[in-house]
Amino acid sequence: MSAYFDRVPDSVFRVFSFVVITLLLLLIIFPLYFMATTAFKFEREIYSELTWIPREPTLINFQNAIYNFHIPLYARNTLIVALSTTAIVVTISVLAAYALTRLRFPGRAIMARGVLFVYLIPGSLMLIPMYLIIVKIGLKDTYPGLIVANMSFSVPFCTWLMMGYLRSISTEIEEASMIDGCTRLLSLWHIVIPLSIPGIVTAAIFIFNNVWNEFIFALILAQDDAHRMISVGLSNFYRSDYYMVGPMMAGSLIAMTPVVLLYIFSQRYVVSGLASGAVKG
Amino acid sequence: MSQEIVSQPILARPANQKKRSLFAGDKVLGWILVTPALLVVLGMVGYPFVEAIRISFTDRMIGRGPGRWVGLANYEYILAWPEFSQMVVRTIIFALIAVFAKTVVGLILATALNQDFRGRNVLRGVFMLPWILPTYIIVLVWRWIFDGQTGLLNQILMSWGLIGENYPFLARTGSAIGLLLFVMVWKGYPFYALTFLAGMQTISSELYDAAKVDGAGRIARFRYITLPGLRQVMGVVILLSTIWTMNSLEIPLLLTGGGPSNDTEVFPLLTYHLAMQNFRLGEGAALPIMMLPIIALLVLGVAGAMDKEATQ
Numbered sequence: 001m002s003a004y005f006d007r008v009p010d011s012v013f014r015v016f017s018f019v020v021i022t023l024l025l026l027l028i029i030f031p032l033y034f035m036a037t038t039a040f041k042f043e044r045e046i047y048s049e050l051t052w053i054p055r056e057p058t059l060i061n062f063q064n065a066i067y068n069f070h071i072p073l074y075a076r077n078t079l080i081v082a083l084s085t086t087a088i089v090v091t092i093s094v095l096a097a098y099a100l101t102r103l104r105f106p107g108r109a110i111m112a113r114g115v116l117f118v119y120l121i122p123g124s125l126m127l128i129p130m131y132l133i134i135v136k137i138g139l140k141d142t143y144p145g146l147i148v149a150n151m152s153f154s155v156p157f158c159t160w161l162m163m164g165y166l167r168s169i170s171t172e173i174e175e176a177s178m179i180d181g182c183t184r185l186l187s188l189w190h191i192v193i194p195l196s197i198p199g200i201v202t203a204a205i206f207i208f209n210n211v212w213n214e215f216i217f218a219l220i221l222a223q224d225d226a227h228r229m230i231s232v233g234l235s236n237f238y239r240s241d242y243y244m245v246g247p248m249m250a251g252s253l254i255a256m257t258p259v260v261l262l263y264i265f266s267q268r269y270v271v272s273g274l275a276s277g278a279v280k281g
Numbered sequence: 282m283s284q285e286i287v288s289q290p291i292l293a294r295p296a297n298q299k300k301r302s303l304f305a306g307d308k309v310l311g312w313i314l315v316t317p318a319l320l321v322v323l324g325m326v327g328y329p330f331v332e333a334i335r336i337s338f339t340d341r342m343i344g345r346g347p348g349r350w351v352g353l354a355n356y357e358y359i360l361a362w363p364e365f366s367q368m369v370v371r372t373i374i375f376a377l378i379a380v381f382a383k384t385v386v387g388l389i390l391a392t393a394l395n396q397d398f399r400g401r402n403v404l405r406g407v408f409m410l411p412w413i414l415p416t417y418i419i420v421l422v423w424r425w426i427f428d429g430q431t432g433l434l435n436q437i438l439m440s441w442g443l444i445g446e447n448y449p450f451l452a453r454t455g456s457a458i459g460l461l462l463f464v465m466v467w468k469g470y471p472f473y474a475l476t477f478l479a480g481m482q483t484i485s486s487e488l489y490d491a492a493k494v495d496g497a498g499r500i501a502r503f504r505y506i507t508l509p510g511l512r513q514v515m516g517v518v519i520l521l522s523t524i525w526t527m528n529s530l531e532i533p534l535l536l537t538g539g540g541p542s543n544d545t546e547v548f549p550l551l552t553y554h555l556a557m558q559n560f561r562l563g564e565g566a567a568l569p570i571m572m573l574p575i576i577a578l579l580v581l582g583v584a585g586a587m588d589k590e591a592t593q
Binding site: 256 | 307309310317389390394396408409410414416417418423431433439499527530531535549553566
């Protein structure tokens with residue numbers, strides 16, 4: 001078997017790779033292509049026939065999504081919650097990750113090891129108590145309620161990501177600066193944080209995307225229209241008896257735009273940050 | 282001997298001083314820096330966890346006060362439920378199949394992308410789309426494609442003459458399970474491929490050259506260089522993904538909602554249904570607690586099979 005494979009020339013393997021990549025690529029593009037084209041079709045075209053290109057391109061679905069289905073309001077709500085969560089989580093996590101990787105204090109080892117084990121806790125287990133706690137402290141249908149709920153798993157995750165990144169940075173410059181009289185906090189501010197910008201950007205993008213894309217907390221914690229998240233707003237287009245495919249696809253295009261733009265802008269950061277933080281960490 | 286005793290304090294003093302200046306106040310500063318994160322984890326993960334256990338011993342319902350202590354009644358109710366064991370087996374099998382498929386497709390894609398060709402970076406970016414796009418959008422789009430009345434897949438199959446009438450893909454057990462797994466894998470494998478690819482690129486090409494000189498074939502090189510080099514990466518990815526996949530609520534909730542006739546009802550979904558549709562918080566809380574040992578065992582099994590360093 002092995003010997004048989006070894007006799008196969010390299011060119012055959014290249015062709016095989018090409019075929020595999022093409023097939024997987026088609027499977028990825030297929031739903032996205034139809035999401036994008038359907039957003040520009042009239043209702044009757046969507047339901048009556050299969051067209052690969054919109055026969056009469058229209059913006060009516062976008063108009064519908066924006067004026068009748070409150071997509072701008074949901075997007076604004078989501079942006080507020082996502083940005084706030086990201087800022088708070090990144091600040092808290094960078095400080096914790098710095099302490100857990102650089103400082104020696106009692107309890108450090110347990111906490112450093114425990115960070116990842118928070119993932120052992122099923123999200124569905126947190127669903128009920130989180131709902132009750134948020135209701136009890138009066139934060140249901142508010143931005144702070146959603147921010148607090150989203151922080152729960154983001155903080156350990158972001159701390160873990162930053163710990164991996166900080167470990168990959170040499171401590172020599174820090175030590176040199178401290179021998180020269182720099183305090184811990186000054187060296188954190190002037191040396192460690194500038195050096196870990198790629199890691200911080202990666203972590204921030206992860207958290208922002210997670211909150212922007214979050215669905216379950218948004219579904220149970222923000223049930224009034226004024227504080228609805230875009231994920232819940234869009235899934236509401238889908239009712240069991242009928243659904244509005246056109247506006248849903250238009251809304252989906254709007255909702256995925258910030259995530260995609262952010263990713264294109266930061267692809268280098270994310271890939272290198274992921275490689276050094278999550279992978280080698 | 283005496284020389285050593287005399288010389289020791291002299292040598293030790295500067296070393297100690299250096300240590301003190303480097304790590305002075307570490308204990309206090311360390312705790313100050315960790316406290317905010319610790320408070321979040323204790324308050325928003327630890328406390329709810331304890332609350333979940335407490336609620337699971339009560340008959341609490343939404344909108345009916347704190348509920349009464351009922352002991353193990355909720356657990357007995359769930360255990361006595363005839364479909365419980367089926368649900369457990371289904372959850373585990375779905376997760377194992379999905380993780381296995383994601384690993385295999387991820388490995389194949391990473392190997393294919395780990396060659397030099399033009400446009401590789403663009404391709405890598407496109408392959409990340411399923412991973413970065415919101416899960417709910419992906420599921421809503423696939424759900425429309427698979428829809429039994431106006432779905433795209435039915436339109437395509439009809440226009441090609443492959444089927445005579447609409448097929449309700451999500452309303453038939455076999456196709457519903459298959460498509461649920463398909464969407465889970467579609468969404469998940471790019472993350473595997475990206476991390477495997479990053480891992481492959483850390484493996485020195487000299488190893489491959491040396492192996493080639495020694496006459497190792499393609500399979501042997503993959504088996505004895507690539508796979509061992511990826512052990513740590515694969516360990517982390519598979520460990521995390523097993524937990525994520527087992528706990529995945531969003532995809533089954535939005536794609537099938539547990540149907541047809543509960544054939545895709547996995548445990549996170551049942552918890553959601555018990556709590557948010559039937560308002561039975563006690564039983565809803567008890568269910569994931571009963572699944573904890575299974576999840577922990579699975580995770581330990583995966584972690585144990587991989588390098589211990591991988592969990593660090």
